[in-house]
Amino acid sequence: MTPERIFPMVKLYEQKDVNELDDSSASTSKAGSASLEEFFSVGDFAAAAHQAVKRLADMLSGDSLEGVRLQRPADLMARARNLMVPADRGRFDLHRFSEILDLYLETAIKVNSRGYMARQFSSVMPVAAVFDMVSAMVPQPASYYEAGQLPNIADRLLEETLGRLVGWPHGRFEMVTTSGASLANMTAVLVARNHCFPQSWNGGLAAAGSRRPAIAVGEDAHFSVTRVAGIIGIGQDQVVRLPLNYRRQICPAGAAAALDSAAFCGLDVFCVIASAGTTSIGANDPLPELAALAKRHGAWLHVDAAHNGAFLVSDRLRPRLSGLELADSFCMDAHKTLFVPALCTLLFYKQKGMAETAFPQKDSYVFDPFEDEMTAVQSGVKNFECTKRPAILNLWLAWSLYGRHAFADKLEHLVTMTGAAHDYLASQPDFLVPHRPESNILCFVHRPAGVDSRRLSRLQIQLRDRVRAAGQYLLSKVDLDGRTMLRMVLMNHQIGLHDIEGVVAEIRRHARDILENDATESEQMRLFRLQPGE
Numbered sequence: 001m002t003p004e005r006i007f008p009m010v011k012l013y014e015q016k017d018v019n020e021l022d023d024s025s026a027s028t029s030k031a032g033s034a035s036l037e038e039f040f041s042v043g044d045f046a047a048a049a050h051q052a053v054k055r056l057a058d059m060l061s062g063d064s065l066e067g068v069r070l071q072r073p074a075d076l077m078a079r080a081r082n083l084m085v086p087a088d089r090g091r092f093d094l095h096r097f098s099e100i101l102d103l104y105l106e107t108a109i110k111v112n113s114r115g116y117m118a119r120q121f122s123s124v125m126p127v128a129a130v131f132d133m134v135s136a137m138v139p140q141p142a143s144y145y146e147a148g149q150l151p152n153i154a155d156r157l158l159e160e161t162l163g164r165l166v167g168w169p170h171g172r173f174e175m176v177t178t179s180g181a182s183l184a185n186m187t188a189v190l191v192a193r194n195h196c197f198p199q200s201w202n203g204g205l206a207a208a209g210s211r212r213p214a215i216a217v218g219e220d221a222h223f224s225v226t227r228v229a230g231i232i233g234i235g236q237d238q239v240v241r242l243p244l245n246y247r248r249q250i251c252p253a254g255a256a257a258a259l260d261s262a263a264f265c266g267l268d269v270f271c272v273i274a275s276a277g278t279t280s281i282g283a284n285d286p287l288p289e290l291a292a293l294a295k296r297h298g299a300w301l302h303v304d305a306a307h308n309g310a311f312l313v314s315d316r317l318r319p320r321l322s323g324l325e326l327a328d329s330f331c332m333d334a335h336k337t338l339f340v341p342a343l344c345t346l347l348f349y350k351q352k353g354m355a356e357t358a359f360p361q362k363d364s365y366v367f368d369p370f371e372d373e374m375t376a377v378q379s380g381v382k383n384f385e386c387t388k389r390p391a392i393l394n395l396w397l398a399w400s401l402y403g404r405h406a407f408a409d410k411l412e413h414l415v416t417m418t419g420a421a422h423d424y425l426a427s428q429p430d431f432l433v434p435h436r437p438e439s440n441i442l443c444f445v446h447r448p449a450g451v452d453s454r455r456l457s458r459l460q461i462q463l464r465d466r467v468r469a470a471g472q473y474l475l476s477k478v479d480l481d482g483r484t485m486l487r488m489v490l491m492n493h494q495i496g497l498h499d500i501e502g503v504v505a506e507i508r509r510h511a512r513d514i515l516e517n518d519a520t521e522s523e524q525m526r527l528f529r530l531q532p533g534e
C-alpha cells in the first residue's frame with residue numbers, strides 16, 4: 001500500500017476518537033470473512049498504532065496518583081475471554097483493539113504515576129519505546145551480524161563507552177547483551193566454571209573428581225544467583241552463604257572465615273558472587289576486599305550489579321562502585337536503572353576472549369570456520385539465546401539522542417530523593433528506618449505507639465495490602481532477618497517529598513483502622529470468652 005493510500009486512513013482516525021466510530025466506518029466490523037491480505041493490512045496497522053499512541057500520550061501526560069487496580073483472576077479471565085473474537089476467523093476491529101489496549105493499561109501497575117513506589121522496573125524513556133516497536137516490526141535477531149548489523153555495532157559502541165567508565169584499558173575487555181540479569185548471572189558462572197574446571201563442559205562435574213565445585217554468595221543475593229547452582233549441576237548444598245554486616249553488605253572478615261571453613265569441608269569455591277545493589281535494600285558489597293579474597297582462593301569474582309551497575313554513567317555515583325574494575329565479570333540491567341524497555345542486560349568481562357568460553361560448542365551452522373571482520377563483532381556463540389530481541393538499540397538510540405547525562409541526571413535525582421525520603425521517615429517517631437539507602441531503595445517499618453514487636457510484621461503486610469487496595473500508592477515488602485518491612489523503590493523522577501508525606505499519611509490512616517479493628521475484635525473475644533483461633 002502506498003503512503004498516499006495510508007495517510008487518508010490515519011487522518012480518518014485522527015479526526016474521530018474510537019468511541020465515536022460507528023460500526024460501519026473504515027475496516028471495523030465488516031461482515032464476511034477476512035482475507036490473508038487483511039490480516040497484514042498496513043491501514044489497520046496505522047490505525048491501531050495511532051490509537052495506541054494517543055492512549056499512551058494521554059497516560060504519560062496524566063498526573064493522577066495511582067498504584068495498581070488488582071482484579072480477581074476469574075473476573076479478568078471473563079473480561080478477557082469476552083474480547084476474543086467468537087469465531088475462528090475475525091476481522092480487524094478498532095473497537096476490539098481499543099478495548100484490549102484499555103484492558104492492558106487498566107490492569108497495569110501505573111509506573112508513570114507518582115504513586116508508584118514499589119518495584120525496580122520503571123517507566124521508559126518514551127522514544128526508546130517507539131524504537132522497541134520499530135525493532136519488533138523489522139526484526140533483527142541480535143546474535144548474528146548478517147541478521148542484526150546495527151544491534152551488533154550498538155553492542156560494540158556501548159561496550160566501549162561503558163567499559164571505559166569502569167576504567168578498563170581500551171580493547172582488553174568485552175561485553176555481551178542478554179535478556180535479563182538472571183541469564184547474565186548464569187552465563188557468567190558458566191564461564192567461571194569452565195575456567196576453573198576446564199573438563200566440565202564435556203565431562204560434567206564428575207570430571208572434577210573428588211573436588212566438590214561450589215559457589216559463594218552473600219546472604220542477600222538475588223534468587224537467580226542461587227538458582228544457578230541447581231541449573232548447572234553444582235547443587236544447593238554447594239552454595240556457601242557469606243554473612244552480612246549491619247549495612248547488609250557482605251562482611252569481608254565473615255566471608256574469609258566462611259570460605260576457609262568451606263575449603264576445610266572439601267568445597268572448592270570457584271566463583272564468588274557479590275552484589276552492587278541488593279534487591280532487598282540496594283546495598284553495595286565491598287568489592288576491593290572481596291576481589292582480594294576471591295583471588296586468594298583462586299576463584300572468579302562476578303558482581304551482580306543488575307540494579308546499581310548503572311551508577312557507572314554518573315560521575316557522582318560511580319565512586320560507590322569502587323572495586324568493580326577488579327571483578328572478572330559483572331552485569332547491569334538497563335531495563336531497570338537506565339530506563340529502557342525490558343529486557344536489556346549488559347554482561348561485561350574484564351578479559352577479552354572469556355565470553356566465548358561460556359558455551360564452547362563448534363556447530364557448523366553457527367560457526368564459520370574463519371573469523372572475518374563481520375563475525376568478529378557478533379555475539380552469537382557467546383550467548384545462551386539464539387533469536388534475541390535487539391533491545392540494545394533502545395539504549396543506544398536514547399544514548400545517541402540525549403547522551404550519558406540524561407541517564408545520570410535521572411539516576412542522581414532518584415538517589416537524592418530516596419535519601420530525602422530516608423531523612424524524613426527517620427525524623428518521624430512512628431517510623432523505623434534501619435538502613436541509610438545507597439541507592440533508590442528504602443526499607444522501613446511503621447510502628448505506631450503501643451504496638452508490640454510480635455504484631456509488627458503482620459501489620460506491615462496488612463499495610464502493604466491496604467495501601468495497594470486503596471489504589472493511590474503502591475509499595476512492596478521485604479523480609480529481613482525474620483522481620484517484615486515495607487519497601488519503597490523510587491523509579492519516577494516526578495516523585496517529590498510531598499508524595500512521601502502523602503504515602504506516610506496514608507500508611508498512618510490504614511494503621512489506625514487496622515488497630516481499631518484489632519481492639520474491637522479482642523473486646524468481642526473477651527465478651528464471648530473466645531480463645532483466639534476458635
Ligand SMILES: *Cc1c(COP(=O)(O)O)cnc(C)c1O
Nearest residue numbers: 180181182222277279304306307
Ligand atoms: C532484577 C535483579 C535480577 C534479575 O534480573 P532480571 O533482569 O529480572 O532477570 C538479578 N539480580 C539483581 C540484584 C536484581 O536486582
